[in-house]
Every structure is written in C-alpha cells, then in structure tokens.
Amino acid sequence: MKKIFSSIMTLTVALAMTACGGNSNDGGRKAQELSGAGATFPLPFYNVVFENFSQVNGDVVAYGGIGSGGGVRNLRDKIVDFAGSDAFLSDKEMAEMNPVIHIPTCMGAVVLAYNLDGVSELMLSGEVIADIFAGNIKMWNDERLVALNPDVTLPAEAIIPVFRSDGSGTTFVFTDYLTKVSPMWASNYGAGKSVNFPSGQAAKGNPGVAGVIKQSKNSIGYVGSEYAFAQKIPYARIQNARSEFVLPSSASISAAASGEIPADTRCSITNADAAGAYPISTFTWMIIYKEQNYSDRSKEQAMATLELLKYILSDEAQNISSEVHYAPLPAKAKELSITNLKTVTFDGVAILQ
CATH class of the missing domain: 3.40.190.10 (Periplasmic binding protein-like II)
Structure with missing residues (x-):
C-alpha cells in the first residue's frame, strides 16, 4: 500500500525506463512524455499501471490528480494528452469541444x-x-x-x-x-x-x-x-x-x-x-480527442497515447485493478473501447491499423 500511495496527492510520474537510460520503445520510435490530469478516484490504480506501462513501453506518464472537472478543463484547453474523469461528458459538454472518445479504464x-x-x-x-x-x-x-x-x-x-x-x-x-x-x-x-x-x-x-x-x-x-x-x-x-x-x-x-x-x-x-x-x-474513464493532431503534438505522441490506453485495457493491467480494490472492466466494455480507439486519427488518418 505504501507503494501505491507514495505519490497520491497531486502527481503521478512513471520514470522507471527513463532512469535506466531508455530512449525508445520496442516499436523503434522515440520514447514520449505523456501528460494527463483529472480524477483522484482511480489514482491508486493509475499509480501502478502507469509505472508498469513505462517499464514495458519506455514512455513516461505524468498525471495530476486535480479532480475530474479540472482534468476536463485541461483537455478542453488542449494542454494535456488525456483527461481522467469519473463523470462522462454530457451531450452539452461534448458539443462545446472537438470530438472526443471515452475509454473506460476500470470500475470502482x-x-x-x-x-x-x-x-x-x-x-x-x-x-x-x-x-x-x-x-x-x-x-x-x-x-x-x-x-x-x-x-x-x-x-x-x-x-x-x-x-x-x-x-x-x-x-x-x-x-x-x-x-x-x-x-x-x-x-x-x-x-x-x-x-x-x-x-x-x-x-x-x-x-x-x-x-x-x-x-x-x-x-x-x-x-x-x-x-x-x-x-x-x-x-x-x-x-x-x-x-x-x-x-x-x-x-x-x-x-x-x-x-x-x-x-x-x-x-x-x-x-x-x-x-x-x-x-x-461506477466506471472511470480517460477522455481523448478523436483527432490527435492538436497543440503541436507529434504523431509519435499520439501513438504513445493510444498505446497507453491499449495497455490499460489489457488483461495484465486489468488484473491489477482487483489488487488495489477496484474491479476489472467487463469484456463488452473492452471490446467497445478497442473499436472506438480504431476511430482515432492523426491528420485524418486512423492511427491503429
């Protein structure tokens, strides 16, 4: 439990691979630094999953636990790669933003x-x-x-x-x-x-x-x-x-x-x-823009964002949820999420082929 809560208050940073000198992932692209902000509700789960993702993939994930409302504001302002929220966006909220998709990450x-x-x-x-x-x-x-x-x-x-x-x-x-x-x-x-x-x-x-x-x-x-x-x-x-x-x-x-x-x-x-x-x-979600080319983001950064979400949907990550007192996603939620990730684009071209 100490490991889970060591960085629980405001920021989770997974730096394991960077500390070891890794600067590329298995796919050959340069390791990316991803940023997210939002819900504190899933933070104990994210602490572990982000660290594991960094060890596996080489990318660094920084997450500020500022509350779902703050995370959505940061995404609306296009200053983060993803928002964490325990509240899905209403139709009105979605109409005020560029198209987004919701990816459930666990239940709690x-x-x-x-x-x-x-x-x-x-x-x-x-x-x-x-x-x-x-x-x-x-x-x-x-x-x-x-x-x-x-x-x-x-x-x-x-x-x-x-x-x-x-x-x-x-x-x-x-x-x-x-x-x-x-x-x-x-x-x-x-x-x-x-x-x-x-x-x-x-x-x-x-x-x-x-x-x-x-x-x-x-x-x-x-x-x-x-x-x-x-x-x-x-x-x-x-x-x-x-x-x-x-x-x-x-x-x-x-x-x-x-x-x-x-x-x-x-x-x-x-x-x-x-x-x-x-x-x-409840489900808790990560919310991302459907079109990933915004605020001078690179295609590699967009690819890393989707790889993070795919990892969270994996059996390896979902098995962690029960260990930290959450619940894994049902199969239907994972299936729908993969389908939705395939609609995410960079310059209008699907990222996942």
Whole structure:
C-alpha cells in the first residue's frame, strides 16, 4: 500500500525506463512524455499501471490528480494528452469541444466512510444518506438510523458530513446515485461534479476527504473505496435496488455493470437493479480527442497515447485493478473501447491499423 500511495496527492510520474537510460520503445520510435490530469478516484490504480506501462513501453506518464472537472478543463484547453474523469461528458459538454472518445479504464466504488467510536458496522439506505447530506438528519441517534441499525449503539452526537470542495467525478457519481433513490435530493440538489451541500465540511480530492474523516469524530463522507481501505476507515453497507445491504467488492462492483453498455461507453451504473450489486459503483474513464493532431503534438505522441490506453485495457493491467480494490472492466466494455480507439486519427488518418 505504501507503494501505491507514495505519490497520491497531486502527481503521478512513471520514470522507471527513463532512469535506466531508455530512449525508445520496442516499436523503434522515440520514447514520449505523456501528460494527463483529472480524477483522484482511480489514482491508486493509475499509480501502478502507469509505472508498469513505462517499464514495458519506455514512455513516461505524468498525471495530476486535480479532480475530474479540472482534468476536463485541461483537455478542453488542449494542454494535456488525456483527461481522467469519473463523470462522462454530457451531450452539452461534448458539443462545446472537438470530438472526443471515452475509454473506460476500470470500475470502482464510492463508499460512505465514517468515524464513530465503537461502531464497526453500519447500514444505510439511499434515502437516509440523502437526508444526512441535505441536513435533514442531524444526529447519529436519529430514529431512522437506529431503525436501520438495531444492534448498534449510535451516539447522541451531531453528524458531520464531509464532501468535496473541488469539481469532482466522485461527487457526480455520489449525487447521481442520490437523485435515483431520493426524490427530495433530485428536486433540490440534483447530480453534478459540484453541488451546493447545505452543511458540513469540504475537502479537496479523495485524499483530503479521507483525511478529514480520519481526523474528525462523528463524521461521514463519500470517497473512493481504496482511500478508506488504505487509511483503515470503516465504511457502511448500502442498501441496493434489491433491498440487499452490500459492501463494495470486485464481485459486487462487477454485478452493477451487468447491464447494457452503449457504444460510446457513456453510462451510469449507480443503483443497478441486479442481485448483489453495490449501488454506488461506477466506471472511470480517460477522455481523448478523436483527432490527435492538436497543440503541436507529434504523431509519435499520439501513438504513445493510444498505446497507453491499449495497455490499460489489457488483461495484465486489468488484473491489477482487483489488487488495489477496484474491479476489472467487463469484456463488452473492452471490446467497445478497442473499436472506438480504431476511430482515432492523426491528420485524418486512423492511427491503429
């Protein structure tokens, strides 16, 4: 775990091959330096995968974990090779940019992590979660929480909700889920990368939210499951669409993605109606321009970008996902992604033949 989190805060740089003096890859082209920015949710997975890719391919990958919103802005400004986002772009957002494609890289879970003395297990329903973050449930011993947890002694203490301060795909996934399970939330707050939470404490990035929860008694917040796991913060069982109380696991996350996946891979899998599904599951994507000749980029740089994405879709990289508490992509998502990568061009000519 130390290896995974050694560079988790803002920047991941895979330099192994460069340090050994490698300056070309097996294909004979010059090794490239790729840059990306965006979601912190998949950063533990990316830390490992980018390093492995560099060792295999010789290219260097630098990634700034600045939040999904910031990553998309950087891609829109054409200053990165790819954006990382847990929120797929809306039709409106896509209309404001040159054509892009979404490549899912893995699946993961957003958990409700909490800090309560003496409470090692907690059960929550979607409507109760919505009422907590809307400020309608203010105390841990509220009768609705007690009813869900009859065997747990909940304290007579005020709840401290913790949420993201930055534009966040994790926030989008969380609020997308809440809009599906709570009419109150849907009408008053809705889903988005930035939401006006009425009360609580804000923190930047998944690491920031996890840190606040770790340090604050009686707090609860939403984070990527790996961040709670790494800091040994307990997280709740969440009631799914089948009324099962489920913890996140590779199997329960995969169950959430058992439905249809559209050709462009843009889809929400929160509150999936599937047995054993963890209800706050999501794909996370890398987003790239369909035409790769922009901002003085070379064809070699474009080729390296696609080789990185092909590596992430490989069995070798996907097997890593479960090791760091994510879930591998279903076969259909990988198949669609390869098809979409074949549409990427440089000066109008397909890069992958």
